[in-house]
Amino acid sequence: MNQTDSFIFDIPECLRNLWWETCAQEFMSSSSIENFEAFLEFLTDYLSLKVRPITGDHIFDILIRSPEQALIEKLDNDTCSIINIGDEPTSVITGSKQCFLKSGQGFWVTDEIKLNPTSTTNEAVLDVLLCIKYKEGYSNLRKSALLDLNFSEDAFNERVLMSSGVCTAAKYSSQNAPYFDNAYISRSPWKTPTSEDSNILTTGNTSDFTKTIKVFKVPEEIIKPFQLLELNKVATEQDYYSRMNGIKGKRAIEKATRYVKTFSINNADVEPITVFNRPNLYSTARDNIIERYLGLHIDFTFKETISQETHHPNLMSINLGNEDRYFLYVNLTVLDLIELLKPNEGMTYRRLVQTFFQLYPNYPVIRLKINPGDAYIAPAMNLIHDGIGSKNSPDLHLMFRGYISSSPMELRSL
Numbered sequence: 089m090n091q092t093d094s095f096i097f098d099i100p101e102c103l104r105n106l107w108w109e110t111c112a113q114e115f116m117s118s119s120s121i122e123n124f125e126a127f128l129e130f131l132t133d134y135l136s137l138k139v140r141p142i143t144g145d146h147i148f149d150i151l152i153r154s155p156e157q158a159l160i161e162k163l164d165n166d167t168c169s170i171i172n173i174g175d176e177p178t179s180v181i182t183g184s185k186q187c188f189l190k191s192g193q194g195f196w197v198t199d200e201i202k203l204n205p206t207s208t209t210n211e212a213v214l215d216v217l218l219c220i221k222y223k224e225g226y227s228n229l230r231k232s233a234l235l236d237l238n239f240s241e242d243a244f245n246e247r248v249l250m251s252s253g254v255c256t257a258a259k260y261s262s263q264n265a266p267y268f269d270n271a272y273i274s275r276s277p278w279k280t281p282t283s284e285d286s287n288i289l290t291t292g293n294t295s296d297f298t299k300t301i302k303v304f305k306v307p308e309e310i311i312k313p314f315q316l317l318e319l320n321k322v323a324t325e326q327d328y329y330s331r332m333n334g335i336k337g338k339r340a341i342e343k344a345t346r347y348v349k350t351f352s353i354n355n356a357d358v359e360p361i362t363v364f365n366r367p368n369l370y371s372t373a374r375d376n377i378i379e380r381y382l383g384l385h386i387d388f389t390f391k392e393t394i395s396q397e398t399h400h401p402n403l404m405s406i407n408l409g410n411e412d413r414y415f416l417y418v419n420l421t422v423l424d425l426i427e428l429l430k431p432n433e434g435m436t437y438r439r440l441v442q443t444f445f446q447l448y449p450n451y452p453v454i455r456l457k458i459n460p461g462d463a464y465i466a467p468a469m470n471l472i473h474d475g476i477g478s479k480n481s482p483d484l485h486l487m488f489r490g491y492i493s494s495s496p497m498e499l500r501s502l
Contacts, residue, residue, distance in 0.1 A: 094182055094197045096189065097139045099171060103131055104192045107173050131218075140169075140196055141447055142220070151217040167221050169196040174216035194218075229288045229452060233419040233471055236294040236302040236494055244286060247303070247457045249278040253450035257383045260370060271383030272445045273371055273474070274416055274453040289419060289454065294494060297353070298398045299421050302465045302494040303456060306406055310347050311461045313340035314486075320410050322482055325364045332362045341486065348404055348488045350496040351465070358404075358490035365483035372413075372475035372483065384445070384453065386422065387468040388437040396423060400469035404488045407458045411478040413485065415456045415464050418444075418472040425472075441472055465494055 110123040132142045146168075171194035172178050179188045180195050187195055229250075237244055251274040257267040267273075281289065294300045317337055322328045331337050341360050348358050365372050373382040387403075398421070407413050420428070422437075425444055435443075444451075455476070458464055466473065477483030 094195070096187065097194050097196065099131070099134065099173075099192050099194060101192060103127070103134065104173050106130065139194075147221050149219045149221060151215065151219050153215050167219050169194055169220040171218040171220075172216070173218050174214065178215050178217070229285055229419060230424070231288050231292075232424050233299040233301065233417070233421055233467075234292050234294050235289045235419075235454070235456070236300055237290065238304065244290075245280050248281055248286075248289070249455045250281050250285065250452040251275055251455065252277055252279070252452070253448075254384065254445050254453060255449070257371070257381070261381075265369065265371075265381055266379070267371070267381045267383055268375075268378075270442050271371075271381065272441070273383050274455065278455060297402060297465070297491075297493045298400070298467050298470050300465075300467070300494045301415070301417060301456070301471075303458065304463060306461055306463045307347070310344050310406075311408075313343060314408050316340075319408055319484055320481075322484065325366075325482075328364045328482065328484060329362065344406065344486060345488070348490075348492065351404065351492045351494075353491040353493050356491045358488045358492065361487040361489065363405075363483075363485050363487055365477040367478050367480055367482060369477045369483065372477050382474070384416065384418070384472050384474045385441060386437045386470070386472055391436060393434050393436055394422065394426065394431060394440050396426065398423060398470055400467070401489050402465060402467040402469065402492050404463055404465045404492050405458070406463040406486045407460050407484075408486055409460060409478050409484040410481045411460065411483075413458050413478055413483055414476040415458055415466060416453050416474045416476060417456070417466065418451065418453055420444075420472070421467075421470050444472070465492055 106127050111127045114123050128148055131148075136142045151170075170180055170189070172189040172191055175191055177188055177190050179186050181187075182195065182197055189195060235248070237247065253275045254272045255275040257271040257273045258269075260273060261267040261271075294302070313336065317331045317334075317340065319328070319331065322331065332341065341362070345358060345360050348360075349355065352358055369381075371381045371383055373385055374380070375382060405415070422440070425431075425440055429440065429443055429447070431440055431443065456464065
């Protein structure tokens, strides 16, 4: 079963019988919920094992209604599954399709598709449906990775936005921008963080480079040599690399490298990488060999298995373009994901990301605006992340990879 697809599943007859024999009357009379809780516990165990993991962010609800109600009522947008525990077949509408469910069958949808029941096939019979929903407040941030911004509150609100969650990239994939199968991207609408969100994102010890994202203005003396290359006139990838690989470009990169080494832990080497992206890309991370976009990801190869090791090289990126670009990230570290998901031994980083988004499709992605001449430092091998490039002009940036702290280790002559 492809876990990113919508699908029909069956529950055992013994579970449906348990509902009718011990729970239905109890549920209708509201006299007790002891048997109903036992039924949900058995059902949760079965669904988690055979269908899709059920987490603390899911809640159950029983929906009993007449065919007339079914034609006019809509389910909440946070409904992710319907199970027919009635005696008669019923149907659900998912997207533009209608699917019929026999007694004891359920339907699970992806995060992008709204799910609504229609009526039973017998107009004299009530629908009895078990709905699985996301808990209210499901998208609340959890405290973990921190954002280090030396800006005012107004500047913070102008710089930082939160997505409504994620969606699969399938419908955004095209010949010009193909994505890998099961890739995820951030989902609009975007919202301004609340004061509570801001505290979660920024309050705490930001000295740990393995879980801190820092944004700052690069000194003018470092940016000026790149401005002399007239990068604002760059229109093609060939033109960009021609300028950057020329004598003046190499000198500019060497000076920038010396500056970045002031952030380097134990004076370790840093590797400069010049990057060109065409305008108006919703995702910038790309496998240049297979020529597909990654979507939200962790910086490991697809086949590498997860580890609890956190001391990995991170990256610094300087925006050399004419326009704002954006760094996207989920504020949970790899260790947070391991603790949350309890993955099997041998799971890859790619599968870890997919599993998280399958279970938590409404968890917000943070969008951080990087102005021209700004830089960010991020633990890209310890966070789910991606980028959004410039809107109208080429997206140009200079990236460095190494053991880079969130502040200069010492001042050296540039």
